[in-house]
Amino acid sequence: MPVREPARLSAARLLRRTLRRHLGRLGGGIALLSLHQAAEAAVPLAIGLIVEQAVATGDLTALAASVAGLIGLFTVLTFAWRFGARLTETAIHRETHRLRVEVADRALDPRGHRTGLRSGEMLAIAAADAERTALIIRATAVAVAAVAALTVSSVVLLTIDVPLGLGVLLGVPALVLALQALAPVVTRRTADQQAAAGTTTALATDLVNGLRALRGLGAQHNAARRYRESSQHTLAVTLRATTMGGVYQGITAGASGLFLAAVAGAAGWMAVGGRISIGEFITVVGLAQFVAEPVRALGFCGQLAAAVWASAGRVARVLAAAPAVLPGQRPAPRPTPVRLALTGVSYRSLSDVDLQVRAGELIGVVAHDPRDAQALLDLLRGGVPADDYRGTVSVDAVAVSELTIDALRERVLVEPHDTALFEGTLRSNLLVHAGGDADQLPAAISAACVDDIVALHPAGLDHPVTERGASLSGGQRQRIGLARALVTDPPILVLHDPSTAVDPATEQRLAVGLRAARHGPSRGAGVDRVDAPATVVVTSSPTLLTQADRVVVLDGGRVTVTGRHHDLAQNDPTYRTAVLR
Incomplete structure (x- = not known):
């Protein structure tokens, strides 16, 4: 068989390769999910227009046309989400399968590998880390769709009132960047948790495979003690990682809530002063409530990206590992004495x-x-x-x-x-x-x-x-x-x-x-x-x-x-x- 050197692969290159391998589905998913988010952002605008042009005037024709338009908007919103999510999930599952096949191929390579990983750790990487690495597709699609929602919301708000729109346009990126300061901590703790889980899985595999021999030697109690210690360490590391994830989500929700309150308060003050109409006030309040969703989505994507990065590093370590043996090129020789x-x-x-x-x-x-x-x-x-x-x-x-x-x-x-x-x-x-x-x-x-x-x-x-x-x-x-x-x-x-x-x-x-x-x-x-x-x-x-x-x-x-x-x-x-x- 020809000698095939493993590609030089890092976590970043692996994630970029993952996205490139599904450009068609990813592009379609992003387009449809962005359309869904744009339609979501258009709902408060449509309600504001209905209040001003149909409810306030009592025009039944305008009201009927507005209801029909609202039905069409929700139809687009629903189907865009359904088919966009389907494309994205299909790409995720296909990539998960391909990564698992690649990891299994590397683990079963007759030349061996220089990863230093035991079979249980390889199993954990093929099962959990491969699946988590493929979630970069979801993180990318959701993040782009969230940006599309914020863009539409900002444009509408700038049209209604420039200072108010600028406040949203500048405040949201500042909020997201501030939340990203916690991402390295989440990444580090997630990586520690995944490594500890892999070690415990490997120990459990070895323990089960050698149980009969351990019982014959009377060493099952020592083996059980080692597994218990490893399991307790994994539990402690997992709790730290989960706690950090909860803190991250809590800060994200709290910050977005405060931001929402600030925007709604400013819009109410403008409506009382006659600077904006009642319909525009409804639109601003609705958009301010809606903006919290894409902000939370961006926060979720940041947390997900941290976990994805840690798993991608483990998968890349396997795929980039040099073979233990580089075979020659000579075929089977003739028999000799x-x-x-x-x-x-x-x-x-x-x-x-x-x-x-x-x-x-x-x-x-x-x-x-x-x-x-x-x-x-x-x-x-x-x-x-x-x-x-x-x-x-x-x-x-x-x-x-x-x-x-x-x-x-x-x-x-x-x-x-x-x-x-x-x-x-x-x-x-x-x-x-x-x-x-x-x-x-x-x-x-x-x-x-x-x-x-x-x-x-x-x-x-x-x-x-x-x-x-x-x-x-x-x-x-x-x-x-x-x-x-x-x-x-x-x-x-x-x-x-x-x-x-x-x-x-x-x-x-x-x-x-x-x-x-x-x-x-x-x-x-x-x-x-x-x-x-x-x-x-x-x-x-x-x-x-x-x-x-x-x-x-x-x-x-x-x-x-x-x-x-x-x-x-x-x-x-x-x-x-x-x-x-």
Whole structure:
């Protein structure tokens, strides 16, 4: 796949891009909402004219025409709002969907990402922040419509009385600018609240996923305490943000009320003095009451923009994150006698590791330190940037960093210890990999000892599996994961502790089945074939290690000894203590 660098994206650029992507609907929505607000502003003017030209004169014809005009005005007002809001909301929902897809695409990018965010935080960004970022469309449309309403109101007021109109024209912007002084505080507290909520969501996700393990260790109380502390912190931050939002709205409402009282008082004084007519007085008072609505709308837009800016920053952080790994451009190479090789590799706890896995070999790796095992697995799955480790990791004599992602996946499959199952059926979980062959299902099921799971249920392979395989035991999930890997049948298969949750008898059958499925007579065992598969099992299980052609021991981050399991168990006390139980 071609290397695609993420665009340099900031919150401001993301919001501008959001508006550009919906210019048609946004423009139509703004036009209709502005027409609605202009019609709203025209209502006090129309009532004033009706009072002067129809009610005060008693002209029934003028009254009938005025009522018809008022009906038409309210018709325009209603439909303009309905269709303007529809266009705006459609744009918001479409943008929310697009942003969620982009965040999900970045989270699922096989090259990884350098955001430093956990899965729960990514979920919060994809769900809440993406939706909130799209609200910039609503904020823009409402703000422009509010400005249109204030413009119409100011023009009418200037026509009635210049000083009065200037008072509204100058007073409203001054009021809005004064209210915006609180916006940075709202933005900061909103950002803190969103970050805290994301952290708590991530912690909750980790807690739920690892609940069984925590109970087994008796650590559920400590985990619950950590979540409780994080939740309480999130609550406190949320209350501060909500309080600030309430203060902002209260100040906005109070200031607009005072402004309304000032305008109405000035207009009343002018009407008493005969400077304006009774109809104009009604228009001025009506407009003064109406002006409070767009002022509040502008205040709402300011508060909304503060929340939008904070969310846009979080979304932009994900979309602009550099990929963790930049894959090469070389396609899958031809098979070689050495299928997998590590030469002078140093990474994390590993130091100058040399390891070769030849075609047709089943290699056992015993790591005294779990960190060594995890570092090795990360390297073999190609998830480590080339700049982060020293040495060479190669597949069929080609460095992993030079291969495309598709080429690496075609050659190497790393089946992790924590087997991930999906909601569906046993069949759909066994054939989840693109390379899965349905014809190989029976042999893989037998080799991984899954046949008893299939036979246990009347539906067989069509038996439903709940999310994350919660309806299955840990041993059943492990065996299904192994069967899935055997169905895929990759040239290089890497397994991490595939039998820790099964009983000894099943483990023995599983070990023999694995050997037969990957390196039995049907796979050309004993024949010098460069295209023969290779298997690496990272484990301390003596049952599995007995089936290995040789065992490589990692101690202190280095390869300290290599040999057959039987010989090492007899001659190496440290190895014997680590694997015999």
